[in-house]
Amino acid sequence: MQTYKAPLNDMKFILRDFINSESNSLLKNSDIDLSDLEMILEEASKLCEEKLLPLNQSGDEEGCKYENGNVNTPKGFKEIYREFVDNGWQGLTVNKKYGGQELPYFMNMFLDEMISSSNMSFGLYPGLTSNAIDAIEKSASDEIKDLYLPKLASGEWSGTMNLTEPHCGTDLGLTKTIANPQNDGSYKLSGTKIFITCGEHDMSKNIIHLVLAKTPNCPKGIKGISLFVVPKIIPKKDGSLGERNNLECGSIEKKMGINASPTCVMHYNEATGWLVGDLHKGMKAMFIMMNGARLMVGVQGLGIAEIAYQSALNYAKERLQGRSLKGSKNLDKDADPILVHPEIRKSLLKIKTLTEGLRGLMLWTGLQVDIAKKEKDKFKKQNADDWVSLMTPILKSFATDVGCEASNLAVQIYGGHGYIKDHGIEQLVRDSRITPIYEGTNGIQALDLVGRKMPLHTGRLLKAFFHLVKEYIEKNSFNYNLKDFMPSLTKSFNRLQQVTAYIASTGLKDPDEASGPASDYLKMFALVATAYVWTRYAEIAFNKLNNDPNGFYLAKINSGKYFMTKILPETGSIMSSILSGAKTYNDFEDSHFDSAFKL
Numbered sequence: 308m309q310t311y312k313a314p315l316n317d318m319k320f321i322l323r324d325f326i327n328s329e330s331n332s333l334l335k336n337s338d339i340d341l342s343d344l345e346m347i348l349e350e351a352s353k354l355c356e357e358k359l360l361p362l363n364q365s366g367d368e369e370g371c372k373y374e375n376g377n378v379n380t381p382k383g384f385k386e387i388y389r390e391f392v393d394n395g396w397q398g399l400t401v402n403k404k405y406g407g408q409e410l411p412y413f414m415n416m417f418l419d420e421m422i423s424s425s426n427m428s429f430g431l432y433p434g435l436t437s438n439a440i441d442a443i444e445k446s447a448s449d450e451i452k453d454l455y456l457p458k459l460a461s462g463e464w465s466g467t468m469n470l471t472e473p474h475c476g477t478d479l480g481l482t483k484t485i486a487n488p489q490n491d492g493s494y495k496l497s498g499t500k501i502f503i504t505c506g507e508h509d510m511s512k513n514i515i516h517l518v519l520a521k522t523p524n525c526p527k528g529i530k531g532i533s534l535f536v537v538p539k540i541i542p543k544k545d546g547s548l549g550e551r552n553n554l555e556c557g558s559i560e561k562k563m564g565i566n567a568s569p570t571c572v573m574h575y576n577e578a579t580g581w582l583v584g585d586l587h588k589g590m591k592a593m594f595i596m597m598n599g600a601r602l603m604v605g606v607q608g609l610g611i612a613e614i615a616y617q618s619a620l621n622y623a624k625e626r627l628q629g630r631s632l633k634g635s636k637n638l639d640k641d642a643d644p645i646l647v648h649p650e651i652r653k654s655l656l657k658i659k660t661l662t663e664g665l666r667g668l669m670l671w672t673g674l675q676v677d678i679a680k681k682e683k684d685k686f687k688k689q690n691a692d693d694w695v696s697l698m699t700p701i702l703k704s705f706a707t708d709v710g711c712e713a714s715n716l717a718v719q720i721y722g723g724h725g726y727i728k729d730h731g732i733e734q735l736v737r738d739s740r741i742t743p744i745y746e747g748t749n750g751i752q753a754l755d756l757v758g759r760k761m762p763l764h765t766g767r768l769l770k771a772f773f774h775l776v777k778e779y780i781e782k783n784s785f786n787y788n789l790k791d792f793m794p795s796l797t798k799s800f801n802r803l804q805q806v807t808a809y810i811a812s813t814g815l816k817d818p819d820e821a822s823g824p825a826s827d828y829l830k831m832f833a834l835v836a837t838a839y840v841w842t843r844y845a846e847i848a849f850n851k852l853n854n855d856p857n858g859f860y861l862a863k864i865n866s867g868k869y870f871m872t873k874i875l876p877e878t879g880s881i882m883s884s885i886l887s888g889a890k891t892y893n894d895f896e897d898s899h900f901d902s903a904f905k906l
C-alpha cells in the first residue's frame with residue numbers, strides 16, 4: 308500500500324532550525340510568523356494525506372480520457388481541484404496585488420513536495436499554472452498581467468508551457484510554429500506543439516498557453532524565438548470569457564506514468580496571441596518559467612523519494628521473512644520482519660539520508676529565491692541569485708535521479724509485491740521516470756552546470772560555494788561533536804575542487820573533455836553539497852540533544868553518519884573516473900558500437 312504522512316517533523320526542523328535566521332528576517336516586516344507557516348504546513352498535510360493520496364492509484368488506473376478535442380480527468384480530480392483553489396493554495400506565494408497571499412517561495416516547495424508525494428499527476432495542474440504566473444509576472448506588459456494574473460492566481464484559469472514540437476525537443480532553435488503580427492498588435496499563431504502537460508482538461512474555466520514561436524524573417528535559431536500568451540478562450544477586457552480561440556487538443560499520449568495528467572498534442576490554427584516580453588527575447592522570458600519549473604521538478608523527485616521511503620519502511624516492518632542472522636527478533640512468530648536484514652536497512656537508509664539531505668539543500672535554495680527577490684542590499688541579492696543559478700541544474704538533476712532510484716529501491720524492498728500493481732509501488736517507478744526527462748533532460752542540466760554555470764562571471768558562482776564550504780570546514784575542523792563528519796566532508800570537498808580544476812583546464816583545450824564527464828561532475832557536486840547540509844544538520848542536532856524526548860535529533864546525527872560513511876565515498880570513484888579522461892568514449896569508433904551485431 309502507498310503509505311504517506313507528510314514529514315512535518317523534518318519540515319519544521321528545516322523551517323525553525325536550518326533556515327531559521329534568514330527566514331525570520333524575511334518575515335520581519337510581514338504580518339505572519341514561523342508558527343503561522345507551521346500551521347499552513349499542517350493544513351497542507353491534511354489535504355495531501357486525506358484528499359490527494361486516496362486519488363493517486365485510482366487516477367493512475369483510470370487515466371485521462373480524450374474525446375473530440377476534450378479531455379476528461381479521472382474521477383474525483385475536478386472536485387479536489389475546486390477545493391484546492393477555493394482554499395487559496397494556488398495563490399500561496401503570488402503577489403497580493405493579484406489576489407495571492409505572497410508567502411515566501413520556499414513555502415511552495417514544501418507544498419509541492421507534499422503534493423508530489425501524495426499525487427504527482429495532480430500536482431502538475433497547479434504546478435504549471437504557478438510557472439505561467441511567474442513568467443507573466445516577470446516579463447509581460449501590465450495590461451496582460453492585470454488581465455491574466457488574478458484569474459490564474461485564483462485557479463479559475465490554469466496555465467501551460469508550449470515549447471516542444473515533433474522535430475524539436477532539446478534544440479528549441481528548430482521551432483517551426485509561426486506568429487504573424489496583426490495590425491491591432493496581436494499575433495496569429497500556427498503550428499503544432501506536442502507533449503504539452505495539461506494542455507486540455509476539464510478542471511478550469513480557461514487554459515492559458517504560453518507558446519514559443521517565431522515571427523516572419525526573425526533571426527535564425529534560438530535568437531528568433533518569441534513568447535506569446537495564447538488563451539483557449541479569449542478574455543474580454545473585464546476578464547469575462549469571450550470567443551473560443553482557434554486552437555485545439557488533437558490527442559493525448561498513452562504513456563508510462565503520470566496517467567492522471569494529460570500530455571497533449573496542441574494544434575494552433577491562426578490562434579490569437581499576444582507577445583510576452585520583448586520580440587525575439589522569448590527564451591529569456593521562458594527561462595524564467597523554466598528555472599522555476601526545474602526546481603519544481605526537483606521537488607517532484609524529492610516527493611516521490613519520500614513516499615517510496617515511507618511505503619517501503621512500512622512494508623519492511625510488517626513483512627515477515629527469514630530470521631535475523633544474529634538470532635531471532637520475533638520468537639512468537641514464524642519469521643522476523645525483513646527490516647532485520649542488513650540489505651533492507653541499507654536500502655532504507657540510502658533513501659532516508661538522500662531525501663532528508665536534499666530537502667535541506669532544496670529549501671535553502673528556495674530561501675535564496677526569496678532573498679534574491681526581496682533583498683535591498685545589492686551584494687546579498689546577487690549572492691542569493693548566484694546560489695539559485697548554480698543549484699538549479701544540480702537540484703533538478705540529482706533530486707530526480709534520487710526519486711527514480713528511491714522508487715526502484717522501494718520495489719526491491721517489496722520484492723514481487725512491489726512489481727505487481729496491488730500495492731501501488733510500481734506506479735512510483737513509472738511516475739518518477741519522467742522527471743529526469745522533462746524541463747530539460749538531466750544530461751542537459753549537467754551541460755548547463757559545466758558549460759554555463761562553471762565559467763559564468765569568471766567562476767563567481769562556484770567560487771562562492773567553495774568559499775562557503777571552505778570557511779565552514781576551517782571553522783569546524785576541531786569541533787569534537789563533528790568528528791565523524793568533518794574528515795569526510797573535507798576529503799570529498801578537496802576531491803570536488805581537484806576535479807573542478809581538471810575539468811576547467813582540460814575543457815579549455817577540448818570541450819568534449821568537459822562535457823563528457825558533466826553528469827558525473829554534477830553528481831559529485833550534489834553529493835558534496837548534501838554532505839555540507841548533513842554536517843550542518845549534525846551541528847544543530849548536537850546542540851539540541853539535551854532536549855530530545857522523541858529522539859529526533861539523535862536520529863538526525865546517526866542518519867548523517869550513514870550518509871557520510873556510506874554514500875559520500877562515491878565521490879572517490881567518480882573522481883577516478885573523471886580524471887581518467889573522456890577518450891575511452893569520445894574516441895570510440897562509431898562503427899564499433901555495433902561490433903557485436905550488424906544493424
Ligand SMILES: Cc1cc2nc3c(=O)[nH]c(=O)nc-3n(C[C@H](O)[C@H](O)[C@H](O)COP(=O)(O)OP(=O)(O)OC[C@H]3O[C@@H](n4cnc5c(N)ncnc54)[C@H](O)[C@@H]3O)c2cc1C
Nearest residue numbers: 468469470471476477502503504570744745746747748750
Ligand atoms: C510526459 C511529458 C510531459 C511533458 N511536458 C511538456 C510540456 O508541458 N511542455 C513542453 O514544451 N514539453 C513537454 N515535454 C517535453 C520534454 O520537455 C522533452 O521530451 C524533453 O525536453 C526532451 O526532448 P526530446 O524528448 O525531444 O528529446 P531529444 O531532444 O531528442 O533528446 C534525446 C536525448 O539526447 C540528448 N541530447 C539532446 N540534445 C543534446 C545535446 N545538445 N547535447 C547532449 N545531449 C543531448 C538528451 O539529453 C536526451 O537524452 C514533456 C514530455 C513528456 C514525455
